[in-house]
Amino acid sequence: MPLLALRPMQWEWREAPPPPGVVLEGHEIGLTPEAWRYLADRLAPLPPDWPQEVHGELQISVKCLVLAAGMGAPPRFGDGDWLLLSRPDEVADLSALLLNPHGVHFLNHARHSRRSSWHWQQRVARIHAFLERRELPPADVLIDAGLVLELYGIRRAHGIVLLSLEDVEAWEMPFRAGDDLLIHHGQSKQELINDPRYHLVVDGLKFVAFHQLKYLKQRRRRLVDLNDLAMMNALEEGRLWRLYLGRWLDIGLVAVSMLQHSVSRLACRVGLRAGRGA
Incomplete structure:
Protein backbone atom coordinates (compact mmCIF):
# COMPACT_ATOMS: atom_id res chain seq x y z
CA MET A 1 0.00 0.00 0.00
CA ASN A 100 7.43 16.84 -8.66
CA PRO A 101 9.49 20.05 -8.98
CA HIS A 102 6.86 21.51 -11.32
CA GLY A 103 4.25 20.89 -8.63
CA VAL A 104 6.37 22.64 -6.01
CA HIS A 105 6.93 25.56 -8.41
CA PHE A 106 3.16 25.81 -8.84
CA LEU A 107 2.56 25.76 -5.08
CA ASN A 108 5.08 28.53 -4.41
CA HIS A 109 4.47 30.84 -7.37
CA ALA A 110 0.81 30.54 -8.33
CA ARG A 111 -1.58 33.20 -7.08
CA HIS A 112 -4.08 30.73 -5.62
CA SER A 113 -6.57 33.30 -4.34
CA ARG A 114 -6.67 35.02 -7.74
CA ARG A 115 -7.33 31.72 -9.52
CA SER A 116 -10.16 30.91 -7.11
CA SER A 117 -11.78 34.29 -7.79
CA TRP A 118 -11.99 33.28 -11.48
CA HIS A 119 -14.30 30.32 -10.65
CA TRP A 120 -11.54 27.80 -11.27
CA GLN A 121 -13.46 24.76 -10.03
CA GLN A 122 -16.24 25.38 -12.57
CA ARG A 123 -13.54 25.49 -15.25
CA VAL A 124 -12.09 22.18 -14.04
CA ALA A 125 -15.54 20.55 -13.96
CA ARG A 126 -16.19 21.71 -17.54
CA ILE A 127 -12.92 20.18 -18.75
CA HIS A 128 -13.58 16.86 -17.01
CA ALA A 129 -17.10 16.81 -18.52
CA PHE A 130 -15.70 17.41 -22.02
CA LEU A 131 -13.14 14.61 -21.63
CA GLU A 132 -15.86 12.27 -20.39
CA ARG A 133 -18.15 13.09 -23.34
CA ARG A 134 -15.29 12.41 -25.78
CA GLU A 135 -14.20 9.33 -23.81
CA LEU A 136 -10.68 10.73 -23.39
CA PRO A 137 -8.64 9.50 -20.40
CA PRO A 138 -7.25 12.54 -18.51
CA ALA A 139 -3.83 10.85 -18.43
CA ASP A 140 -3.73 11.00 -22.25
CA VAL A 141 -4.58 14.70 -22.52
CA LEU A 142 -2.39 17.75 -21.89
CA ILE A 143 -3.72 21.29 -21.34
CA ASP A 144 -1.59 23.88 -23.08
CA ALA A 145 -1.23 27.65 -23.58
CA GLY A 146 -3.49 30.18 -21.86
CA LEU A 147 -5.07 27.91 -19.27
CA VAL A 148 -1.65 27.36 -17.71
CA LEU A 149 -1.48 31.13 -17.15
CA GLU A 150 -4.96 31.00 -15.59
CA LEU A 151 -3.83 28.10 -13.38
CA TYR A 152 -1.06 30.33 -12.07
CA GLY A 153 -3.41 33.30 -11.58
CA ILE A 154 -1.64 35.39 -14.24
CA ARG A 155 -4.53 36.09 -16.62
CA ARG A 156 -7.76 34.53 -17.83
CA ALA A 157 -7.46 32.09 -20.71
CA HIS A 158 -9.11 33.00 -24.01
CA GLY A 159 -9.83 29.36 -24.82
CA ILE A 160 -8.90 25.82 -23.76
CA VAL A 161 -6.15 24.26 -25.87
CA LEU A 162 -5.68 20.50 -25.59
CA LEU A 163 -3.14 17.99 -26.85
CA SER A 164 -4.58 14.46 -27.00
CA LEU A 165 -2.98 11.13 -27.77
CA GLU A 166 -6.31 10.05 -29.27
CA ASP A 167 -8.09 11.66 -32.21
CA VAL A 168 -10.97 13.96 -31.28
CA GLU A 169 -13.66 13.84 -33.96
CA ALA A 170 -15.63 16.90 -32.87
CA TRP A 171 -14.47 19.96 -30.96
CA GLU A 172 -16.73 22.44 -29.23
CA MET A 173 -16.15 25.94 -27.93
CA PRO A 174 -14.06 26.88 -26.00
CA PHE A 175 -11.97 23.72 -26.66
CA ARG A 176 -9.59 23.32 -29.58
CA ALA A 177 -6.70 21.10 -30.65
CA GLY A 178 -3.23 22.44 -29.93
CA ASP A 179 -1.23 20.37 -32.41
CA ASP A 180 -0.18 23.55 -34.22
CA LEU A 181 1.84 24.50 -31.11
CA LEU A 182 4.07 21.41 -31.25
CA ILE A 183 6.52 23.05 -33.65
CA HIS A 184 7.16 25.73 -31.02
CA HIS A 185 7.42 23.26 -28.14
CA GLY A 186 10.30 21.43 -29.79
CA GLN A 187 9.01 18.13 -28.36
CA SER A 188 6.67 15.46 -29.62
CA LYS A 189 3.12 15.23 -28.32
CA GLN A 190 3.92 11.87 -26.72
CA GLU A 191 6.88 13.30 -24.80
CA LEU A 192 4.92 16.31 -23.56
CA ILE A 193 2.07 14.12 -22.32
CA ASN A 194 3.97 11.12 -20.95
CA ASP A 195 7.23 12.61 -19.64
CA PRO A 196 6.82 14.31 -16.22
CA ARG A 197 9.68 16.67 -17.10
CA TYR A 198 7.25 18.59 -19.30
CA HIS A 199 4.03 18.74 -17.29
CA LEU A 200 2.43 18.94 -13.87
CA VAL A 201 -0.83 17.48 -12.55
CA VAL A 202 -3.38 19.61 -10.69
CA ASP A 203 -7.01 18.68 -9.96
CA GLY A 204 -6.61 15.43 -11.89
CA LEU A 205 -5.56 17.22 -15.10
CA LYS A 206 -2.20 17.48 -16.87
CA PHE A 207 -0.90 20.97 -17.66
CA VAL A 208 2.17 21.99 -19.64
CA ALA A 209 4.95 22.88 -17.19
CA PHE A 210 5.60 26.58 -16.59
CA HIS A 211 9.14 26.46 -17.98
CA GLN A 212 7.95 24.60 -21.09
CA LEU A 213 5.30 27.23 -21.79
CA LYS A 214 7.96 29.93 -21.45
CA TYR A 215 10.06 28.04 -24.00
CA LEU A 216 7.12 27.96 -26.44
CA LYS A 217 6.47 31.69 -26.08
CA GLN A 218 10.15 32.56 -26.45
CA ARG A 219 10.19 30.70 -29.78
CA ARG A 220 6.87 31.98 -31.15
CA ARG A 221 7.36 35.61 -30.07
CA ARG A 222 4.05 37.14 -31.06
CA LEU A 223 3.04 40.32 -29.22
CA VAL A 224 0.77 38.33 -26.93
CA ASP A 225 3.63 35.89 -26.22
CA LEU A 226 6.04 38.68 -25.30
CA ASN A 227 3.48 40.18 -22.94
CA ASP A 228 2.79 36.75 -21.41
CA LEU A 229 6.53 36.19 -20.95
CA ALA A 230 6.87 39.52 -19.17
CA MET A 231 4.00 38.57 -16.84
CA MET A 232 5.45 35.09 -16.20
CA ASN A 233 8.81 36.61 -15.28
CA ALA A 234 7.07 39.21 -13.11
CA LEU A 235 5.22 36.46 -11.23
CA GLU A 236 8.43 34.58 -10.45
CA GLU A 237 10.21 37.79 -9.43
CA GLY A 238 7.33 39.10 -7.32
CA ARG A 239 6.83 42.30 -9.39
CA LEU A 240 3.04 42.45 -9.10
CA TRP A 241 2.77 45.91 -10.68
CA ARG A 242 4.12 44.42 -13.94
CA LEU A 243 1.57 41.64 -13.65
CA TYR A 244 -1.31 44.13 -13.41
CA LEU A 245 0.09 46.16 -16.33
CA GLY A 246 0.38 42.99 -18.41
CA ARG A 247 -3.27 42.14 -17.80
CA TRP A 248 -4.37 45.54 -19.16
CA LEU A 249 -2.08 45.09 -22.16
CA ASP A 250 -3.59 41.65 -22.76
CA ILE A 251 -7.10 43.14 -22.77
CA GLY A 252 -5.93 45.67 -25.36
CA LEU A 253 -4.28 43.01 -27.53
CA VAL A 254 -7.43 40.88 -27.46
CA ALA A 255 -9.58 43.90 -28.40
CA VAL A 256 -7.29 44.72 -31.34
CA SER A 257 -7.37 41.09 -32.50
CA MET A 258 -11.17 41.00 -32.35
CA LEU A 259 -11.36 44.28 -34.27
CA GLN A 260 -9.01 42.99 -36.96
CA HIS A 261 -11.09 39.81 -37.26
CA SER A 262 -14.31 41.82 -37.59
CA VAL A 263 -12.81 44.11 -40.21
CA SER A 264 -11.52 41.11 -42.15
CA ARG A 265 -14.95 39.44 -42.12
CA LEU A 266 -16.62 42.68 -43.19
CA ALA A 267 -14.13 43.10 -46.03
CA CYS A 268 -14.82 39.56 -47.22
CA ARG A 269 -18.57 40.16 -47.21
CA VAL A 270 -18.23 43.46 -49.07
CA GLY A 271 -15.92 41.84 -51.62
CA LEU A 272 -18.32 38.93 -52.07
CA ARG A 273 -21.27 41.24 -52.68
CA ALA A 274 -19.22 43.34 -55.11
CA GLY A 275 -18.29 40.20 -56.96
CA ARG A 276 -21.91 39.12 -57.23
CA GLY A 277 -22.87 42.58 -58.49
CA ALA A 278 -20.25 42.37 -61.20
Whole structure:
Protein backbone atom coordinates (compact mmCIF):
# COMPACT_ATOMS: atom_id res chain seq x y z
CA MET A 1 0.00 0.00 0.00
CA PRO A 2 1.47 3.40 -0.97
CA LEU A 3 1.50 6.00 1.77
CA LEU A 4 2.38 9.70 1.80
CA ALA A 5 3.66 11.08 5.11
CA LEU A 6 3.97 14.82 5.80
CA ARG A 7 5.22 16.79 8.78
CA PRO A 8 6.27 20.43 9.38
CA MET A 9 9.98 20.67 10.20
CA GLN A 10 10.76 21.62 13.78
CA TRP A 11 13.85 22.94 15.53
CA GLU A 12 14.77 19.55 17.01
CA TRP A 13 17.95 17.54 17.30
CA ARG A 14 16.45 14.84 15.13
CA GLU A 15 13.30 14.32 13.10
CA ALA A 16 10.52 12.18 14.50
CA PRO A 17 10.62 8.79 12.71
CA PRO A 18 7.98 8.14 10.03
CA PRO A 19 5.59 5.17 10.34
CA PRO A 20 6.89 1.65 9.63
CA GLY A 21 7.44 1.02 5.95
CA VAL A 22 9.97 1.25 3.15
CA VAL A 23 10.77 4.87 2.29
CA LEU A 24 10.86 5.13 -1.50
CA GLU A 25 11.39 8.89 -1.71
CA GLY A 26 11.84 11.73 0.74
CA HIS A 27 12.13 15.51 0.41
CA GLU A 28 12.24 18.66 2.48
CA ILE A 29 10.20 21.39 0.81
CA GLY A 30 9.99 25.10 1.56
CA LEU A 31 6.54 26.66 1.14
CA THR A 32 5.48 30.30 1.01
CA PRO A 33 2.58 31.44 3.25
CA GLU A 34 0.15 31.41 0.29
CA ALA A 35 1.36 27.98 -0.80
CA TRP A 36 0.82 26.68 2.74
CA ARG A 37 -2.74 28.10 2.88
CA TYR A 38 -3.58 26.35 -0.39
CA LEU A 39 -1.99 23.08 0.70
CA ALA A 40 -3.55 23.17 4.18
CA ASP A 41 -7.01 23.44 2.59
CA ARG A 42 -6.21 20.39 0.44
CA LEU A 43 -4.93 18.42 3.46
CA ALA A 44 -7.68 19.29 5.98
CA PRO A 45 -8.23 18.11 8.62
CA LEU A 46 -4.73 18.79 9.97
CA PRO A 47 -3.09 17.42 13.12
CA PRO A 48 -3.90 19.66 16.13
CA ASP A 49 -0.32 20.93 16.58
CA TRP A 50 0.18 21.93 12.94
CA PRO A 51 0.19 25.69 12.13
CA GLN A 52 -2.92 27.09 10.48
CA GLU A 53 -1.13 30.22 9.24
CA VAL A 54 2.56 31.01 8.72
CA HIS A 55 4.27 34.38 8.19
CA GLY A 56 7.45 33.14 6.54
CA GLU A 57 8.70 30.10 4.69
CA LEU A 58 7.53 26.79 6.18
CA GLN A 59 9.71 23.71 5.74
CA ILE A 60 7.86 20.42 5.55
CA SER A 61 9.17 16.88 5.34
CA VAL A 62 7.51 14.64 2.74
CA LYS A 63 8.07 10.90 2.48
CA CYS A 64 6.59 8.35 0.09
CA LEU A 65 6.44 4.92 1.68
CA VAL A 66 5.18 1.44 0.90
CA LEU A 67 3.72 -0.57 3.75
CA ALA A 68 4.42 -4.27 4.07
CA ALA A 69 1.88 -6.67 2.60
CA GLY A 70 -0.94 -7.36 5.01
CA MET A 71 -0.52 -4.13 6.99
CA GLY A 72 -3.73 -2.14 7.35
CA ALA A 73 -4.01 1.58 6.67
CA PRO A 74 -2.61 3.59 9.59
CA PRO A 75 -4.64 6.36 11.29
CA ARG A 76 -4.55 9.73 9.54
CA PHE A 77 -2.83 11.39 12.50
CA GLY A 78 0.32 9.40 13.27
CA ASP A 79 2.80 9.61 16.13
CA GLY A 80 5.21 12.53 16.13
CA ASP A 81 2.76 14.87 14.36
CA TRP A 82 2.95 12.95 11.07
CA LEU A 83 -0.02 13.32 8.72
CA LEU A 84 -0.47 9.97 6.95
CA LEU A 85 -2.36 9.86 3.65
CA SER A 86 -3.43 6.43 2.46
CA ARG A 87 -6.43 6.99 0.14
CA PRO A 88 -5.16 6.25 -3.41
CA ASP A 89 -6.73 9.39 -4.94
CA GLU A 90 -5.35 11.64 -2.19
CA VAL A 91 -1.89 10.07 -2.40
CA ALA A 92 -1.83 10.54 -6.20
CA ASP A 93 -3.02 14.18 -6.07
CA LEU A 94 -0.63 15.29 -3.32
CA SER A 95 2.33 13.31 -4.67
CA ALA A 96 1.91 15.10 -8.00
CA LEU A 97 2.28 18.43 -6.18
CA LEU A 98 4.92 17.61 -3.58
CA LEU A 99 7.16 15.05 -5.30
CA ASN A 100 7.43 16.84 -8.66
CA PRO A 101 9.49 20.05 -8.98
CA HIS A 102 6.86 21.51 -11.32
CA GLY A 103 4.25 20.89 -8.63
CA VAL A 104 6.37 22.64 -6.01
CA HIS A 105 6.93 25.56 -8.41
CA PHE A 106 3.16 25.81 -8.84
CA LEU A 107 2.56 25.76 -5.08
CA ASN A 108 5.08 28.53 -4.41
CA HIS A 109 4.47 30.84 -7.37
CA ALA A 110 0.81 30.54 -8.33
CA ARG A 111 -1.58 33.20 -7.08
CA HIS A 112 -4.08 30.73 -5.62
CA SER A 113 -6.57 33.30 -4.34
CA ARG A 114 -6.67 35.02 -7.74
CA ARG A 115 -7.33 31.72 -9.52
CA SER A 116 -10.16 30.91 -7.11
CA SER A 117 -11.78 34.29 -7.79
CA TRP A 118 -11.99 33.28 -11.48
CA HIS A 119 -14.30 30.32 -10.65
CA TRP A 120 -11.54 27.80 -11.27
CA GLN A 121 -13.46 24.76 -10.03
CA GLN A 122 -16.24 25.38 -12.57
CA ARG A 123 -13.54 25.49 -15.25
CA VAL A 124 -12.09 22.18 -14.04
CA ALA A 125 -15.54 20.55 -13.96
CA ARG A 126 -16.19 21.71 -17.54
CA ILE A 127 -12.92 20.18 -18.75
CA HIS A 128 -13.58 16.86 -17.01
CA ALA A 129 -17.10 16.81 -18.52
CA PHE A 130 -15.70 17.41 -22.02
CA LEU A 131 -13.14 14.61 -21.63
CA GLU A 132 -15.86 12.27 -20.39
CA ARG A 133 -18.15 13.09 -23.34
CA ARG A 134 -15.29 12.41 -25.78
CA GLU A 135 -14.20 9.33 -23.81
CA LEU A 136 -10.68 10.73 -23.39
CA PRO A 137 -8.64 9.50 -20.40
CA PRO A 138 -7.25 12.54 -18.51
CA ALA A 139 -3.83 10.85 -18.43
CA ASP A 140 -3.73 11.00 -22.25
CA VAL A 141 -4.58 14.70 -22.52
CA LEU A 142 -2.39 17.75 -21.89
CA ILE A 143 -3.72 21.29 -21.34
CA ASP A 144 -1.59 23.88 -23.08
CA ALA A 145 -1.23 27.65 -23.58
CA GLY A 146 -3.49 30.18 -21.86
CA LEU A 147 -5.07 27.91 -19.27
CA VAL A 148 -1.65 27.36 -17.71
CA LEU A 149 -1.48 31.13 -17.15
CA GLU A 150 -4.96 31.00 -15.59
CA LEU A 151 -3.83 28.10 -13.38
CA TYR A 152 -1.06 30.33 -12.07
CA GLY A 153 -3.41 33.30 -11.58
CA ILE A 154 -1.64 35.39 -14.24
CA ARG A 155 -4.53 36.09 -16.62
CA ARG A 156 -7.76 34.53 -17.83
CA ALA A 157 -7.46 32.09 -20.71
CA HIS A 158 -9.11 33.00 -24.01
CA GLY A 159 -9.83 29.36 -24.82
CA ILE A 160 -8.90 25.82 -23.76
CA VAL A 161 -6.15 24.26 -25.87
CA LEU A 162 -5.68 20.50 -25.59
CA LEU A 163 -3.14 17.99 -26.85
CA SER A 164 -4.58 14.46 -27.00
CA LEU A 165 -2.98 11.13 -27.77
CA GLU A 166 -6.31 10.05 -29.27
CA ASP A 167 -8.09 11.66 -32.21
CA VAL A 168 -10.97 13.96 -31.28
CA GLU A 169 -13.66 13.84 -33.96
CA ALA A 170 -15.63 16.90 -32.87
CA TRP A 171 -14.47 19.96 -30.96
CA GLU A 172 -16.73 22.44 -29.23
CA MET A 173 -16.15 25.94 -27.93
CA PRO A 174 -14.06 26.88 -26.00
CA PHE A 175 -11.97 23.72 -26.66
CA ARG A 176 -9.59 23.32 -29.58
CA ALA A 177 -6.70 21.10 -30.65
CA GLY A 178 -3.23 22.44 -29.93
CA ASP A 179 -1.23 20.37 -32.41
CA ASP A 180 -0.18 23.55 -34.22
CA LEU A 181 1.84 24.50 -31.11
CA LEU A 182 4.07 21.41 -31.25
CA ILE A 183 6.52 23.05 -33.65
CA HIS A 184 7.16 25.73 -31.02
CA HIS A 185 7.42 23.26 -28.14
CA GLY A 186 10.30 21.43 -29.79
CA GLN A 187 9.01 18.13 -28.36
CA SER A 188 6.67 15.46 -29.62
CA LYS A 189 3.12 15.23 -28.32
CA GLN A 190 3.92 11.87 -26.72
CA GLU A 191 6.88 13.30 -24.80
CA LEU A 192 4.92 16.31 -23.56
CA ILE A 193 2.07 14.12 -22.32
CA ASN A 194 3.97 11.12 -20.95
CA ASP A 195 7.23 12.61 -19.64
CA PRO A 196 6.82 14.31 -16.22
CA ARG A 197 9.68 16.67 -17.10
CA TYR A 198 7.25 18.59 -19.30
CA HIS A 199 4.03 18.74 -17.29
CA LEU A 200 2.43 18.94 -13.87
CA VAL A 201 -0.83 17.48 -12.55
CA VAL A 202 -3.38 19.61 -10.69
CA ASP A 203 -7.01 18.68 -9.96
CA GLY A 204 -6.61 15.43 -11.89
CA LEU A 205 -5.56 17.22 -15.10
CA LYS A 206 -2.20 17.48 -16.87
CA PHE A 207 -0.90 20.97 -17.66
CA VAL A 208 2.17 21.99 -19.64
CA ALA A 209 4.95 22.88 -17.19
CA PHE A 210 5.60 26.58 -16.59
CA HIS A 211 9.14 26.46 -17.98
CA GLN A 212 7.95 24.60 -21.09
CA LEU A 213 5.30 27.23 -21.79
CA LYS A 214 7.96 29.93 -21.45
CA TYR A 215 10.06 28.04 -24.00
CA LEU A 216 7.12 27.96 -26.44
CA LYS A 217 6.47 31.69 -26.08
CA GLN A 218 10.15 32.56 -26.45
CA ARG A 219 10.19 30.70 -29.78
CA ARG A 220 6.87 31.98 -31.15
CA ARG A 221 7.36 35.61 -30.07
CA ARG A 222 4.05 37.14 -31.06
CA LEU A 223 3.04 40.32 -29.22
CA VAL A 224 0.77 38.33 -26.93
CA ASP A 225 3.63 35.89 -26.22
CA LEU A 226 6.04 38.68 -25.30
CA ASN A 227 3.48 40.18 -22.94
CA ASP A 228 2.79 36.75 -21.41
CA LEU A 229 6.53 36.19 -20.95
CA ALA A 230 6.87 39.52 -19.17
CA MET A 231 4.00 38.57 -16.84
CA MET A 232 5.45 35.09 -16.20
CA ASN A 233 8.81 36.61 -15.28
CA ALA A 234 7.07 39.21 -13.11
CA LEU A 235 5.22 36.46 -11.23
CA GLU A 236 8.43 34.58 -10.45
CA GLU A 237 10.21 37.79 -9.43
CA GLY A 238 7.33 39.10 -7.32
CA ARG A 239 6.83 42.30 -9.39
CA LEU A 240 3.04 42.45 -9.10
CA TRP A 241 2.77 45.91 -10.68
CA ARG A 242 4.12 44.42 -13.94
CA LEU A 243 1.57 41.64 -13.65
CA TYR A 244 -1.31 44.13 -13.41
CA LEU A 245 0.09 46.16 -16.33
CA GLY A 246 0.38 42.99 -18.41
CA ARG A 247 -3.27 42.14 -17.80
CA TRP A 248 -4.37 45.54 -19.16
CA LEU A 249 -2.08 45.09 -22.16
CA ASP A 250 -3.59 41.65 -22.76
CA ILE A 251 -7.10 43.14 -22.77
CA GLY A 252 -5.93 45.67 -25.36
CA LEU A 253 -4.28 43.01 -27.53
CA VAL A 254 -7.43 40.88 -27.46
CA ALA A 255 -9.58 43.90 -28.40
CA VAL A 256 -7.29 44.72 -31.34
CA SER A 257 -7.37 41.09 -32.50
CA MET A 258 -11.17 41.00 -32.35
CA LEU A 259 -11.36 44.28 -34.27
CA GLN A 260 -9.01 42.99 -36.96
CA HIS A 261 -11.09 39.81 -37.26
CA SER A 262 -14.31 41.82 -37.59
CA VAL A 263 -12.81 44.11 -40.21
CA SER A 264 -11.52 41.11 -42.15
CA ARG A 265 -14.95 39.44 -42.12
CA LEU A 266 -16.62 42.68 -43.19
CA ALA A 267 -14.13 43.10 -46.03
CA CYS A 268 -14.82 39.56 -47.22
CA ARG A 269 -18.57 40.16 -47.21
CA VAL A 270 -18.23 43.46 -49.07
CA GLY A 271 -15.92 41.84 -51.62
CA LEU A 272 -18.32 38.93 -52.07
CA ARG A 273 -21.27 41.24 -52.68
CA ALA A 274 -19.22 43.34 -55.11
CA GLY A 275 -18.29 40.20 -56.96
CA ARG A 276 -21.91 39.12 -57.23
CA GLY A 277 -22.87 42.58 -58.49
CA ALA A 278 -20.25 42.37 -61.20
